[in-house]
Amino acid sequence: MLEDTQPHAEQGHAGCGAPPPATQQRFNLVLINPYELGRQPFALAQASAWLKRAGCAVRCLDLALQKLEPAIVAEADAIAIYLGMHTATRIALEALPRIRQLAPQAALAAFGLYASMNESLLRDLGVSAFFGGESEPDLVEWTNALRTGKGSVMQQVAMVRRDKIDFLTPDRTDLPPLTRYAHLVLPDGATRVAGFVDSTRGCKHLCRHCPVVPVYEGKFRVVPVEVVLADIAQQIEAGAQHISFGDHDFFNGPTHALNVVRTLHERWPHLTYDATIKIQHLINHAALLPELKRTGCLFIIAAVESVDDRVLDYLAKHHTRADFYRATVLVHAAGIALAPTWVAFHPWSTLDSYLDLLTSMVELRLVEAVPPVQLSIRLLVPAGSKLLELPGFDALIGPFDPKLLGYPWRNPDARVDALQREIQRYVAEADKNNTPRRATFEHVWRLVHAALGKSAPSLARDLGQPIPHMSEPWYCCAEPTEAQLESF
Ligand code: SF4
Numbered sequence: 001m002l003e004d005t006q007p008h009a010e011q012g013h014a015g016c017g018a019p020p021p022a023t024q025q026r027f028n029l030v031l032i033n034p035y036e037l038g039r040q041p042f043a044l045a046q047a048s049a050w051l052k053r054a055g056c057a058v059r060c061l062d063l064a065l066q067k068l069e070p071a072i073v074a075e076a077d078a079i080a081i082y083l084g085m086h087t088a089t090r091i092a093l094e095a096l097p098r099i100r101q102l103a104p105q106a107a108l109a110a111f112g113l114y115a116s117m118n119e120s121l122l123r124d125l126g127v128s129a130f131f132g133g134e135s136e137p138d139l140v141e142w143t144n145a146l147r148t149g150k151g152s153v154m155q156q157v158a159m160v161r162r163d164k165i166d167f168l169t170p171d172r173t174d175l176p177p178l179t180r181y182a183h184l185v186l187p188d189g190a191t192r193v194a195g196f197v198d199s200t201r202g203c204k205h206l207c208r209h210c211p212v213v214p215v216y217e218g219k220f221r222v223v224p225v226e227v228v229l230a231d232i233a234q235q236i237e238a239g240a241q242h243i244s245f246g247d248h249d250f251f252n253g254p255t256h257a258l259n260v261v262r263t264l265h266e267r268w269p270h271l272t273y274d275a276t277i278k279i280q281h282l283i284n285h286a287a288l289l290p291e292l293k294r295t296g297c298l299f300i301i302a303a304v305e306s307v308d309d310r311v312l313d314y315l316a317k318h319h320t321r322a323d324f325y326r327a328t329v330l331v332h333a334a335g336i337a338l339a340p341t342w343v344a345f346h347p348w349s350t351l352d353s354y355l356d357l358l359t360s361m362v363e364l365r366l367v368e369a370v371p372p373v374q375l376s377i378r379l380l381v382p383a384g385s386k387l388l389e390l391p392g393f394d395a396l397i398g399p400f401d402p403k404l405l406g407y408p409w410r411n412p413d414a415r416v417d418a419l420q421r422e423i424q425r426y427v428a429e430a431d432k433n434n435t436p437r438r439a440t441f442e443h444v445w446r447l448v449h450a451a452l453g454k455s456a457p458s459l460a461r462d463l464g465q466p467i468p469h470m471s472e473p474w475y476c477c478a479e480p481t482e483a484q485l486e487s488f
Pocket residue numbers: 203204205206207210211212213248249278303
């Protein structure tokens with residue numbers, strides 16, 4: 001997996017996290033998180049624990065909240081940037097020349113879902129090591145090779161380790177305090193400090209549009225219950241009143257999930273949480289939903305993506321429109337709120353299908369449950385996307401665009417792209433102005449009817465109740481904002 005010439009014994013030494021001999025000088029490593037949806041990043045905290053155990057002096061910089069501190073970067077012997085999502089990678093590409101300028105001596109690595117996938121782009125900017133998933137042992141091995149001068153430290157590329165790694169309690173001590181990250185907003189406007197925990201990594205599903213799939217290829221890894229609970233405990237100590245599980249799908253391992261939330265509830269009966277669960281799992285494990293409610297689950301995010309069965313088939317989501325309707329009823333019956341996410345615009349969208357998407361939100365009374373940014377999301381086709389294997393898909397896209405970090409596409413109906421741009425502009429403005437979700441939806445409702453040359457029927461008074469949600473409005477595939485680019 002690693003193209004490394006280090007002798008086998010050396011690899012074992014590094015992989016177990018042991019530091020090199022004490023005669024080695026202090027080795028300064030900087031871990032950088034460009035962006036992670038307003039969450040305190042588990043990936044940096046886990047890597048930090050491994051690298052500190054291996055003897056590195058680790059500094060973390062979270063560009064979501066901190067500047068690229070010249071004094072910290074300039075002292076680095078090595079810098080590893082976490083690329084967990086598209087937005088983060090866009091920010092990293094902009095930041096790398098500045099990082100290079102501040103620390104010309106430092107070796108650079110990238111890790112996370114988007115690292116190996118964008119190897120050649122990152123290599124052009126001076127990055128020499130790329131670790132896709134479960135990257136902590138590889139990061140340790142890389143830094144030990146740098147420190148000892150043994151083994152090749154260039155040309156390292158890994159997707160995901162086949163073997164399981166021993167998770168440590170994440171080290172969050174060098175990250176900004178939880179109170180500065182996204183918080184929970186309750187329907188009455190009250191807020192709670194949120195902690196962010198991963199209880200699994202990867203995913204056992206193979207949805208074609210998903211960036212997890214090219215790296216994990218249907219595998220997922222379980223973080224041991226005691227590690228998850230120790231991480232929750234330290235975040236409660238730091239002020240967390242609510243936990244947001246960052247697992248790609250919380251029910252990839254339902255027994256594990258139940259073990260976590262039952263113990264969590266026993267220890268901290270007032271703690272609430274949210275999780276992301278796919279529609280198929282909500283139906284297959286519907287009997288578990290009341291237990292989630294009992295243990296403090298406030299809301300479930302579900303990547304529904306579309307209500308068009310043909311498109312759901314293209315995306316290999318393994319659910320139908322009818323399944324989405326059924327899952328909504330099941331989740332609501334358990335007393336839990338459901339927050340669907342959409343891929344609202346794609347090459348197969350029509351004005352009618354977009355109106356149908358909005359209509360489903362009205363029918364299911366989910367208008368208040370969907371962050372308005374979701375109404376504008378365009379399909380992202382990143383490097384390595386499994387959509388590229390869909391017969392006929394290549395005819396819908398242009399050549400890979402390094403600026404976009406993806407394959408550009410246009411809808412065959414120019415009116416659809418024009419509508420998407422208008423909605424994107426409007427929801428960004430509405431978000432800035434704190435426009436209520438219902439008012440934003442009503443405006444979008446009118447826009448699509450106008451595009452269809454129809455007058456918009458007035459909407460029912462009851463479009464659903466506001467639900468608890470996180471304060472961070474951006475979706476992982478959004479382009480960086482100007483404020484995000486200002487961090488360096
Ligand atoms: S979209 Fe969700 S369920 Fe599908 S592969 Fe990605 S993480 Fe897994």
